[in-house]
Amino acid sequence: MFSVSKVGLYSSAALQRSFQAVVRQGLRAQHGGVAAAAYGTLAADPVHLTLKTGQTFSGRSFGAQESVSGETVFTTSLVGYPESMSDPSYHGQILVFTQPLIGNYGVPKATRDEFGLLKYFESEKIQCKAIVVGDYATRYSHWNAVESLGEWCVRHGVPAISGVDTRAIVSLLRGQGSTLGNVSFGPAAPAADNLEFMDPNSENLVANVSTKQPISYNSSGDVKIAVIDCGIKQNIVRCLTQRGAAVTVLPWDYDFNAVADQFDGLFISNGPGSPTKCGPLIANVRQAYVSFNKPIFGICMGNQIMGLAAGLEAYKLSYGNRGHNQPAVNLTNGSCVITSQNHGFALKDDVMPAGWQRYFVNANDGSNEGIRHSYLPFSSVQFHPEAKGGPEDTRYLFDSFLTQVRQAKTERLHQEDYQHTLSHQHANTNTVAEPIAAQA
Numbered sequence: 232m233f234s235v236s237k238v239g240l241y242s243s244a245a246l247q248r249s250f251q252a253v254v255r256q257g258l259r260a261q262h263g264g265v266a267a268a269a270y271g272t273l274a275a276d277p278v279h280l281t282l283k284t285g286q287t288f289s290g291r292s293f294g295a296q297e298s299v300s301g302e303t304v305f306t307t308s309l310v311g312y313p314e315s316m317s318d319p320s321y322h323g324q325i326l327v328f329t330q331p332l333i334g335n336y337g338v339p340k341a342t343r344d345e346f347g348l349l350k351y352f353e354s355e356k357i358q359c360k361a362i363v364v365g366d367y368a369t370r371y372s373h374w375n376a377v378e379s380l381g382e383w384c385v386r387h388g389v390p391a392i393s394g395v396d397t398r399a400i401v402s403l404l405r406g407q408g409s410t411l412g413n414v415s416f417g418p419a420a421p422a423a424d425n426l427e428f429m430d431p432n433s434e435n436l437v438a439n440v441s442t443k444q445p446i447s448y449n450s451s452g453d454v455k456i457a458v459i460d461c462g463i464k465q466n467i468v469r470c471l472t473q474r475g476a477a478v479t480v481l482p483w484d485y486d487f488n489a490v491a492d493q494f495d496g497l498f499i500s501n502g503p504g505s506p507t508k509c510g511p512l513i514a515n516v517r518q519a520y521v522s523f524n525k526p527i528f529g530i531c532m533g534n535q536i537m538g539l540a541a542g543l544e545a546y547k548l549s550y551g552n553r554g555h556n557q558p559a560v561n562l563t564n565g566s567c568v569i570t571s572q573n574h575g576f577a578l579k580d581d582v583m584p585a586g587w588q589r590y591f592v593n594a595n596d597g598s599n600e601g602i603r604h605s606y607l608p609f610s611s612v613q614f615h616p617e618a619k620g621g622p623e624d625t626r627y628l629f630d631s632f633l634t635q636v637r638q639a640k641t642e643r644l645h646q647e648d649y650q651h652t653l654s655h656q657h658a659n660t661n662t663v664a665e666p667i668a669a670q671a
């Protein structure tokens with residue numbers, strides 16, 4: 232019995248060695264030396280995730296050798312790691328994937344579309360602080376892949392951990408809530424007491440990721456949308472430009488109201504961190520409610536900012552909603568939509584300010600999923616209708632917004648025409664009347 236299991240063990244170790252050799256050879260053949268180097272990284276360095284609450288998880292490194300700290304959160308998304316990791320809303324976060332196998336389709340080329348937007352990433356770089364996966368696929372295969380997930384992480388200086396029990400981490404986070412974490416390297420995991428934990432939510436993260444200068448896309452579009460960039464995803468801009476809009480992306484604290492007459496609609500984007508850190512933006516949106524008189528739409532952070540500007544409060548969810556299968560009920564018609572989400576904060580919507588209504592509600596936890604004005608064209612959603620990745624059930628919200636924008640513009644033009652005609656008629660009447668008056 233003993234000798235059988237000894238033989239069995241020996242055989243499996245030998246088998247593993249020869250399998251590794253085959254994989255190395257295959258990688259060299261398929262992807263050249265770079266992929267083989269990434270394989271080498273995986274096999275080596277021990278890396279540790281230490282939570283502020285004391286628990287430690289030790290695994291293998293397949294990313295950059297950088298010690299970092301951030302907020303540890305989890306996503307239940309099954310696919311879309313290039314999009315999620317480059318989503319600026321993950322800025323400052325250590326991202327744990329519940330999907331047990333990550334990396335099998337590699338990382339795509341940085342191709343751009345006809346608007347100059349990245350096709351397969353949501354921003355120019357990896358935004359999360361680190362990633363944690365159960366099993367890293369050392370061998371990737373996809374027609375559009377140009378590098379492995381490990382190589383991408385190394386290039387961007389982002390640490391990556393594999394070979395840990397992500398189910399155990401997620402159970403912990405579900406129980407104790409999103410927790411500050413630290414990623415470190417070395418033979419043994421350091422104790423939490425000896426580490427510094429950076430809390431990203433104590434900073435204004437939006438200021439870190441927002442554009443510094445206005446940027447225009449599709450300038451020949453028939454309606455002009457001002458987009459407040461809190462950390463916008465490329466696919467949100469694309470969802471607007473593809474539907475014919477001209478888009479100007481503005482810094483988060485830009486004095487939008489000073490240039491409001493140049494635009495037909497206002498959009499407020501997604502973004503990282505706590506919405507309460509964005510005071511100047513909240514004040515600008517509150518002002519826009521009074522003076523803009525044109526449609527306003529917001530997504531995720533945009534929903535939170537619009538809610539705060541309307542007079543609601545925001546609070547931190549225990550572990551947040553991050554994934555691609557979150558059910559949201561539309562309170563205007565009772566239909567349920569499956570949505571893509573990535574947020575840790577929510578609006579407290581039990582008492583709505585005068586003139587405002589709840590729009591969508593999460594069917595799992597009852598948290599707010601959107602608000603709308605009762606009679607003005609102002610609305611926002613907590614989920615991601617642009618869904619990259621995720622289901623496209625709610626893409627229609629971009630159509631609804633742009634329909635409102637176009638209708639409002641047409642009405643304005645008609646009104647301007649009417650005013651113009653009236654003032655002409657008035658001028659003509661005066662011309663006729665004056666000589667008569669003079670005669671009298």
Ligand SMILES: NC(=O)CC[C@H](N)C(=O)O
Nearest residue numbers: 501502504531532575576
């Ligand atoms: N995706 C987002 O815009 C996230 C909004 C905010 N940072 C939150 O975590 O709730």
